[in-house]
Amino acid sequence: xxxxWVLQVPFLAATRQETADHLAQRIQQGERMxxxxxxxxxxxxxxxxxxxxxxxxxxxxxxxxxxxxxxASRWIGEPLPxxxxxxxxxxxxxxxxxxxxxxxxxVGASPASCTGAAETLQKMYPQxxxxxxxxxxxxxxxxxxxxxxxRDAKPQFLFVGLGAPRQEEWIARHLKExxxxxxxxxxxxxxxxxx
Ligand code: UDP
Numbered sequence: 088x089x090x091x092w093v094l095q096v097p098f099l100a101a102t103r104q105e106t107a108d109h110l111a112q113r114i115q116q117g118e119r120m121x122x123x124x125x126x127x128x129x130x131x132x133x134x135x136x137x138x139x140x141x142x143x144x145x146x147x148x149x150x151x152x153x154x155x156x157x158x159a160s161r162w163i164g165e166p167l168p169x170x171x172x173x174x175x176x177x178x179x180x181x182x183x184x185x186x187x188x189x190x191x192x193x194v195g196a197s198p199a200s201c202t203g204a205a206e207t208l209q210k211m212y213p214q215x216x217x218x219x220x221x222x223x224x225x226x227x228x229x230x231x232x233x234x235x236x237x238r239d240a241k242p243q244f245l246f247v248g249l250g251a252p253r254q255e256e257w258i259a260r261h262l263k264e265x266x267x268x269x270x271x272x273x274x275x276x277x278x279x280x281x282x
Pocket of ligand 1: 128196197200223224248249250251273274275276277278
């Protein structure tokens, strides 16, 4: 799969649908991946912090979640096909989960938003299984419980809405010990889903 480097970040050159299809295929091969939908805030944080930039560059798939990166890719003559926003990619991935009966765990947002987001996803994608949802205001003790629950559940998807850069750092820190196929930071998407 082709990557285009913009502002030192290697973006996957694919539409949202192609990105989700690509990820679904890798999930079926049993891979474990960190996905970053890099919005302007994330790209700027990477430019300010070399450790965060390194983390971004080590992610398995990075999508351009901003029209600026798409425009920049055109100027350098290696056009990215379209903006691939986190909230939209989340839904396209959930369509795959619904088709295959995959499970997912949500971590992040307030207790009310996190529960609301789980309810919305269960209504929209009834064949996908919510294997746990945990709000994003946890103590170190609760964090251990969350990690143990994810280890037990072995979900295909782990969606983490703690805001950038914390969500990407949290995923990078824990992914090695977690039996999930795809972990992705989703920013404020859980708030949006809960309505
Ligand atoms: N959040 C959290 N725990 C924290 C701080 C923030 O779960 O300690 C959540 C917050 O409730 C919100 C999300 O992280 O749901 C961050 O949303 P924001 O809109 O800032 O993220 P963005 O989409 O801008 O990356």
